[in-house]
Amino acid sequence: MPAVIRVEGLSKTYASGFTALKDINLEISQGEIFALLGPNGAGKTTLIGCICGIVNPTAGKITVDGKDIVADYRAVRAMIGLVPQELATDMFETPWATVNFSRGLFGKPQNHAYVEKVLRALTLWEKKDSRIMTLSGGMKRRLLIAKALAHEPRILFLDEPTAGVDVELRREMWEIVRKLRAEGVTIILTTHYIEEAEEMADRVGVIAKGEIILVEEKNELMRKLGKKQLVLQLSAPLTEIPAGLGAYDLHLGADGNELTYTYDTRAERTGITALLNDMRAAGVTFKDLSTMQSSLEDIFVDLVREKR
Amino acid sequence: MNIEAVRAIYGFEMSRWGRTLMQSIVSPVLSTCLYFIVFGSAIGSRISQVDGIDYGAFIVPGLVMMLLLTQSTLNASFGIYFPRFTGTIYEHLSAPVSAFEIVLGYVGAAATKSVILGLLVLVTASLFVPLRIAHPFWMIVFLLLTAITFSMLGFIIGIWADGFEKLQIIPLLVITPLTFLGGTFYSVKMLPPFWQTVTLFNPVVYLISGFRWSFFEISDVNVGVSLLMTSLFLAVCMAVAWWIFRTGYRLKA
Numbered sequence: 001m002p003a004v005i006r007v008e009g010l011s012k013t014y015a016s017g018f019t020a021l022k023d024i025n026l027e028i029s030q031g032e033i034f035a036l037l038g039p040n041g042a043g044k045t046t047l048i049g050c051i052c053g054i055v056n057p058t059a060g061k062i063t064v065d066g067k068d069i070v071a072d073y074r075a076v077r078a079m080i081g082l083v084p085q086e087l088a089t090d091m092f093e094t095p096w097a098t099v100n101f102s103r104g105l106f107g108k109p110q111n112h113a114y115v116e117k118v119l120r121a122l123t124l125w126e127k128k129d130s131r132i133m134t135l136s137g138g139m140k141r142r143l144l145i146a147k148a149l150a151h152e153p154r155i156l157f158l159d160e161p162t163a164g165v166d167v168e169l170r171r172e173m174w175e176i177v178r179k180l181r182a183e184g185v186t187i188i189l190t191t192h193y194i195e196e197a198e199e200m201a202d203r204v205g206v207i208a209k210g211e212i213i214l215v216e217e218k219n220e221l222m223r224k225l226g227k228k229q230l231v232l233q234l235s236a237p238l239t240e241i242p243a244g245l246g247a248y249d250l251h252l253g254a255d256g257n258e259l260t261y262t263y264d265t266r267a268e269r270t271g272i273t274a275l276l277n278d279m280r281a282a283g284v285t286f287k288d289l290s291t292m293q294s295s296l297e298d299i300f301v302d303l304v305r306e307k308r
Numbered sequence: 309m310n311i312e313a314v315r316a317i318y319g320f321e322m323s324r325w326g327r328t329l330m331q332s333i334v335s336p337v338l339s340t341c342l343y344f345i346v347f348g349s350a351i352g353s354r355i356s357q358v359d360g361i362d363y364g365a366f367i368v369p370g371l372v373m374m375l376l377l378t379q380s381t382l383n384a385s386f387g388i389y390f391p392r393f394t395g396t397i398y399e400h401l402s403a404p405v406s407a408f409e410i411v412l413g414y415v416g417a418a419a420t421k422s423v424i425l426g427l428l429v430l431v432t433a434s435l436f437v438p439l440r441i442a443h444p445f446w447m448i449v450f451l452l453l454t455a456i457t458f459s460m461l462g463f464i465i466g467i468w469a470d471g472f473e474k475l476q477i478i479p480l481l482v483i484t485p486l487t488f489l490g491g492t493f494y495s496v497k498m499l500p501p502f503w504q505t506v507t508l509f510n511p512v513v514y515l516i517s518g519f520r521w522s523f524f525e526i527s528d529v530n531v532g533v534s535l536l537m538t539s540l541f542l543a544v545c546m547a548v549a550w551w552i553f554r555t556g557y558r559l560k561a
């Protein structure tokens with residue numbers, strides 16, 4: 001898939017002197033759901049702000065569909081819809097007025113049929129003439145999505161779409177995002193919930209302390225996540241892995257006192273029984289054993305901790 | 309040019325204004341009319357004429373200017389401050405609109421509102437005092453120029469302000485006093501020579517004088533100078549607005 005967004009060497013230092021982004025390089029593919037995963041303060045909102053024209057980057061270059069976001073801002077911005085993290089709305093307006101306003105602001109001629117379609121899709125049609133301040137939090141969130149979709153963007157940014165949202169609403173949000181992707185919209189969402197990245201994303205980028213520390217296909221990440229380790233405390237230390245056990249993914253550690261076997265929990269066979277049989281045949285005995293699982297959560301926490 | 313965006317902003321601002329009819333239209337018109345009823349009849353019974361013009365009529369152009377200045381600044385500053393306050397400004401910043409289009413939408417709407425108010429006051433005034441307009445074309449020119457200039461000023465204030473009090477400070481502490489001291493209720497020529505000179509540093513004098521001239525062909529300063537000063541002020545405001553968008557001052561982090 002061709003890259004639709006290309007970020008090169010992007011840095012942002014705020015007026016306060018704080019550096020929120022450090023030399024970010026990132027490519028977003030056409031039609032994918034990309035999750036930007038990172039703890040609070042990692043720089044997710046800043047990164048989105050730089051791409052969408054809300055934050056002035058300190059250094060770097062960003063292109064969307066091959067067009068520079070500064071030189072060609074009209075063409076670029078017409079392609080992009082942004083749902084901000086904060087629920088910023090015109091309290092005294094109606095959903096109908098505000099969604100039509102958004103469409104106009106982005107340079108599209110009025111199209112009431114399309115706006116109706118968007119409002120219906122986000123189950124806001126019944127509320128179209130109510131004052132926005134009378135809407136619930138979930139409705140306001142959907143309204144912001146409706147506003148972002150009003151000009152038929154090809155790329156949608158969702159900044160923490162489910163932060164502080166209950167489970168049911170979260171599922172509903174995920175449903176909406178999937179439908180949009182099915183219509184060909186490229187989606188970049190930020191989250192600090194791992195399960196959200198797991199649930200939604202085609203690819204995941206982990207950001208911490210203003211740096212992208214990992215970008216991976218979600219499935220690849222899940223494969224890593226599916227790995228489990230069996231740790232055997234040996235009765236007597238070994239100097240090397242016996243020849244009879246060469247077929248297993250083994251690692252000898254702790255001065256030869258610990259043998260670690262890595263296996264895939266989702267494979268048909270884990271190979272544990274065979275390993276233990278072969279160990280007995282090779283005369284290797286152990287006094288204790290334990291298993292360890294590295295979850296995405298662990299990977300995430302490890303990566304983030306390393307940055308601290 | 310993103311005409312749709314200008315239309316969207318302009319329409320949005322006008323509908324907000326229309327929705328609060330009492331507060332945004334009736335009350336400024338009413339309070340301005342009270343001025344010329346009270347001042348016109350109270351002072352008018354003592355000073356019957358200024359420069360051969362009936363006092364009640366003499367103060368009308370000044371009052372219209374006063375309304376125009378305060379309403380333009382207030383409306384335009386509120387118009388742009390509100391989205392900054394609620395956070396909805398993110399949409400303007402991420403939209404394919406130029407600074408010029410944003411200014412056109414907000415300033416255009418604010419200027420339209422104050423011109424409507426000014427004309428309403430003029431119509432109301434003509435019911436009470438004998439008004440004649442010697443140069444309708446120039447009257448409209450001054451009206452538009454002033455409305456646009458002070459809407460620009462208001463726009464700048466709305467971007468500079470970081471609280472609701474600051475929105476009120478300039479209109480209240482600067483513009484209103486300058487209008488009172490700028491010859492709304494008197495001819496500058498009625499002042500002692502020293503104060504006449506001081507007054508020339510008050511930009512509002514040029515506005516009121518020029519505007520009044522378009523009605524009665526009497527003026528405190530030369531009409532050409534009035535026109536020049538007003539245009540100059542407009543140019544300064546435009547330069548500041550251009551700088552704001554170029555640097556993202558108070559808009560972008």
Ligand SMILES: Nc1ncnc2c1ncn2[C@@H]1O[C@H](COP(=O)(O)OP(=O)(O)O)[C@@H](O)[C@H]1O
Pocket residue numbers: 014015016018020038039040041042043044045046047561
């Ligand atoms: N306008 C600003 N001025 C100074 N620092 C800021 C500003 N906005 C954000 N920051 C800082 O930049 C860092 C990244 O913020 P943000 O991008 O909002 O993170 P995230 O969205 O990942 O939670 C935080 O430490 C935050 O305090």
Ligand SMILES: [Mg+2]
Pocket residue numbers: 044045046085159160
């Ligand atoms: Mg954020």
